[in-house]
Amino acid sequence: MKTQQQILRNTSVQGEILPEMDEPQFRQWVDLIEERTGKVFPPTRKSFLITNLVMRMKEIGCASYQEYYEQIKCGINGLREWTILVDRIIVNETRFFRCPSSLDLVKETVESKCPGEDGSINIQAWSVACSTGEEVYTLAIVIDQALASRSEESHFGVTATDICQAALVYGREAFYKEKGINDLDNAHMQQYFEEVEDGRYRVCDRLRQKVCFARMNIEEIGHEPVGNMDIIYCQNLLIYFDRERREEIAGNLVEHLQTGGLLILGSGELTGWKHPLMEKVSCNHTLAYKRCKE
Ligand SMILES: C[S@@+](CC[C@H](N)C(=O)[O-])C[C@H]1O[C@@H](n2cnc3c(N)ncnc32)[C@H](O)[C@@H]1O
Known part of the structure; x- marks a missing residue:
């Protein structure tokens, strides 16, 4: 000890x-x-x-x-x-639309995704330390909006994982106080939230159905069946680990990313990281990498 x-x-x-x-x-x-x-x-x-x-x-x-x-x-x-x-x-600290520059990259990735063999677009995203769900529903909103601008038939899903069971329960239930969502604009509020009692709002059914919450300790990622992702969003988690472990976790995340997929980390969380399959994406206020090889 x-x-x-x-x-x-x-x-x-x-x-x-x-x-x-x-x-x-x-x-x-x-x-x-x-x-x-x-x-x-x-x-x-x-x-x-x-x-x-x-x-x-x-x-x-x-x-x-x-x-x-x-x-x-x-x-x-x-x-x-x-x-x-x-x-x-503050450990579970999170909020809707927390990092606009990272979300712009998510939007660009969705807008530029090539259709599959059947002509449709399929986007799979993963919020690695999703806390109480604000990040997850933000991703779902950004992806939904970006897909709406495309003419092809489209589908998407967001996998949301965290080590904290209580946070996952909260996220799954998807009730948020008005104070927590007042950064959202009116159009988003009307399209994606329903007002319930006591000044609380709930994420609409359609968006909740796109999201799947599951408990996962990122240190055990090697044993978990996570699919091939287009976007892995891992912000404000690596700060808990030393440099060596951060690199190991980021390297493990790469294994769950498709070619062309985007890994978004928190700004300053893994400065100077290099990986043979990944290319750094140039973007202010965001640390992001694209998988460039099989
Ligand atoms: C500061 S919050 C960040 C939430 C969100 N990603 C954001 O940036 O707004 C950190 C989250 O990491 C989770 N966490 C801490 N250690 C973890 C681990 N070993 N595996 C998975 N999640 C972990 C905590 O439970 C917490 O919800």
């Missing part, structure tokens, strides 16, 4: 050993998270917090934990920065 110190010493971002965070500093972050989100951040997740802080500090050129902390506490810019950080450190 590793001690906390050993875990910390072994924690790295892009091969670099991370600076130590002392207990008072850690406490300061835990208090801030609890105060602002109501969630208790357990000491066992200290290395996870440090990895994410350092990743973000590097992105914005911040030199120390304390400097970053002061920045987050300061004014409107601090609040803006806080919303970016909180998305990365």
